[in-house]
Amino acid sequence: MNLRKHTDSHGNYYELNEIKNSLTTIFIHGVGLDNTMWYPQKKYFVDQSALFYDLLNHGQSSGGFTDLSFDIYSNQLLHLINELQLDKINIVGFSIGALIAQHFTEKFYYKVNKLVLIGSVYKRSDKQIETVQKRYSEALNGKSIINDSINRWFSESYLNNNPQVYKFFYNLLEKKKDKDFLPAYKIFVNSDQYSINYSNFKMPTLIMTGENEVGSTPLMSEGISKEIKNSDLYIIKDAKHGATIEKSKVVNEKINKFLF
Numbered sequence: 001m002n003l004r005k006h007t008d009s010h011g012n013y014y015e016l017n018e019i020k021n022s023l024t025t026i027f028i029h030g031v032g033l034d035n036t037m038w039y040p041q042k043k044y045f046v047d048q049s050a051l052f053y054d055l056l057n058h059g060q061s062s063g064g065f066t067d068l069s070f071d072i073y074s075n076q077l078l079h080l081i082n083e084l085q086l087d088k089i090n091i092v093g094f095s096i097g098a099l100i101a102q103h104f105t106e107k108f109y110y111k112v113n114k115l116v117l118i119g120s121v122y123k124r125s126d127k128q129i130e131t132v133q134k135r136y137s138e139a140l141n142g143k144s145i146i147n148d149s150i151n152r153w154f155s156e157s158y159l160n161n162n163p164q165v166y167k168f169f170y171n172l173l174e175k176k177k178d179k180d181f182l183p184a185y186k187i188f189v190n191s192d193q194y195s196i197n198y199s200n201f202k203m204p205t206l207i208m209t210g211e212n213e214v215g216s217t218p219l220m221s222e223g224i225s226k227e228i229k230n231s232d233l234y235i236i237k238d239a240k241h242g243a244t245i246e247k248s249k250v251v252n253e254k255i256n257k258f259l260f
Contacts, residue, residue: 001042001216003015003146008084010076012079014054015053016043016084019049023049024050025048025049025259026050026052026089026090027041027052028092028101029054031096031185032095033172035052036172037245040252041092041244044256053095055073056076057180058176068184070103072104073103088113089113091115092110093118094118095119096239099121099188099191101115102196106196106198108139113156113203114259116225117206119208119223120216120224124220128215129192132215139181139182139185146173147170149173152215153241154168155238158217205228207225207228208235209235213239213240232258
C-alpha cells in the first residue's frame with residue numbers, strides 16, 4: 001500500500017492510500033493503540049482508498065487533552081474529512097473506534113455511506129461496568145494492565161504461535177503516556193453514560209464481534225443490530241477482541257464484501 005503520511009492543520013496524523021474515483025474508507029483504532037494496529041488491513045485493502053489515522057492523545061496526533069469526549073473525537077474526524085474534502089465516507093471502527101463511529105454517525109449521518117462496527121460495547125450490565133471501572137482504577141493508580149489486555153484480546157494458542165504479535169502490542173501499549181491514555185480510557189469506561197440516538201442510521205451497517213469476546217460480547221452486538229434496522233450481524237468464530245489481527249482473513253473478506 002502506497003500510504004501518504006501527513007499531519008493536517010488540526011494536528012491529526014493520518015496515512016492515506018488514495019485511489020482515484022474510489023470512496024475513502026476511514027479506519028478508527030482502539031483505545032491506547034494507534035493506526036499501526038491496522039497492519040493486516042493496510043496490506044489487504046491496497047486497491048481501495050483507505051485512511052488510517054491516530055485519535056487525539058494517541059500515536060502521532062495532538063496530545064495533552066485532559067478532558068476528552070465523544071464530541072471532541074467526532075469533531076476530530078469531521079476536521080479530517082473536511083480538510084481532505086471528502087463528501088462521503090465509509091467508516092470501520094474498532095472498540096472505542098466503533099463508539100466514535102456511532103457518535104459521529106448520529107450527528108453527521110449524511111457523511112456516512114456505509115458503517116462497520118467491530119468489537120463495540122453496548123449497554124453494559126452493572127457487573128460489566130464494575131469490571132471496566134476496576135481496570136480503570138488500577139491504571140489510574142499506576143498498575144500495568146498491558147498483559148491482562150493482550151491476554152484478553154487474543155487466544156492463548158495464537159499468542160504462543162505468534163510471539164511477534166504479543167511483542168507488537170506490548171511495545172505499542174508500553175509506549176503510551178498515561179497522561180494521554182487515561183483521559184481517553186475514561187470515556188471508554190464511562191461510554192454507557194453517553195446515549196446514542198440511532199434514528200438516522202439508515203446506511204448499510206455491518207456489526208461484528210468475536211465469539212469469545214468478554215468485553216464487547218456477541219449479545220452487545222446483537223443489541224446494536226436491533227437498534228440499526230439496515231444492519232448485518234456477524235459473529236467471528238473462535239475470536240476475541242483482537243479479531244482484526246487473529247482472524248484478519250475472515251474480517252478483511254467480510255469488510256471487503258460488505259463495502260465493495
